[in-house]
Amino acid sequence: MVAVIRKLSVEYVDALIEVARESWKWTYAGIYSDEYIERWIREKYSREKLLNEITRSRSESDLLFLGAFVDLKLSGFMEVKIKKYNAELLRLYLKPEYTHMKIGRDLLSEAEKVMKERGVSECTLYVHSQNEVGISFYLKNGFKVKGRDGNDFLMVKKYE
Numbered sequence: 001m002v003a004v005i006r007k008l009s010v011e012y013v014d015a016l017i018e019v020a021r022e023s024w025k026w027t028y029a030g031i032y033s034d035e036y037i038e039r040w041i042r043e044k045y046s047r048e049k050l051l052n053e054i055t056r057s058r059s060e061s062d063l064l065f066l067g068a069f070v071d072l073k074l075s076g077f078m079e080v081k082i083k084k085y086n087a088e089l090l091r092l093y094l095k096p097e098y099t100h101m102k103i104g105r106d107l108l109s110e111a112e113k114v115m116k117e118r119g120v121s122e123c124t125l126y127v128h129s130q131n132e133v134g135i136s137f138y139l140k141n142g143f144k145v146k147g148r149d150g151n152d153f154l155m156v157k158k159y160e
């Protein structure tokens with residue numbers, strides 16, 4: 001499946017919330033309850049917060065918010081914080097039916113292009129230790145487990 005990867009704009013905010021909700025329910029089934037997930041989406045993916053973040057990502061260079069589009073519809077998104085020499089992958093979520101089609105790989109490589117231009121030498125992320133799909137994807141894409149923080153693994157990828 002070929003997805004078009006481009007910077008997100010505010011008109012996709014509602015689509016993004018839907019992708020996040022579906023992806024969270026699929027990813028964390030058996031890990032978090034439905035109530036927990038709904039609360040998380042309501043709070044962390046509130047329309048207001050996302051509008052701020054998307055707007056900021058379009059005007060300031062420290063935040064990169066990418067969308068993956070299939071037939072003009074949002075199938076997934078990625079948010080990365082890019083600092084001077086390092087980056088933190090904050091969010092990477094696809095709708096369940098679009099997983100396993102290399103869209104995640106394409107989002108990551110687009111972000112890595114930007115990281116390279118900015119001279120980033122390592123990217124870190126936190127992934128839930130029971131999120132097997134996520135962990136397996138990151139291991140296959142060059143990340144290594146570097147530590148543990150509560151329920152999460154800290155993973156790191158170094159660049160030349």
Ligand SMILES: CC(C)(COP(=O)(O)OP(=O)(O)OC[C@H]1O[C@@H](n2cnc3c(N)ncnc32)[C@H](O)[C@@H]1OP(=O)(O)O)[C@@H](O)C(=O)NCCC(=O)NCCS
Binds near residue numbers: 106133
């Ligand atoms: C993690 C994620 C972004 C990867 O993107 P993707 O486009 O699905 O992955 P790719 O097709 O590029 O890579 C494939 C690898 O990812 C893993 N993977 C992806 N989708 C999977 C699925 N549905 N079931 C099992 N493993 C899967 C496997 O390791 C797979 O390797 P394989 O082809 O050798 O089996 C995506 O699966 C997703 O959104 N998952 C749910 C949300 C999530 O876990 N996000 C990370 C939170 S930190």
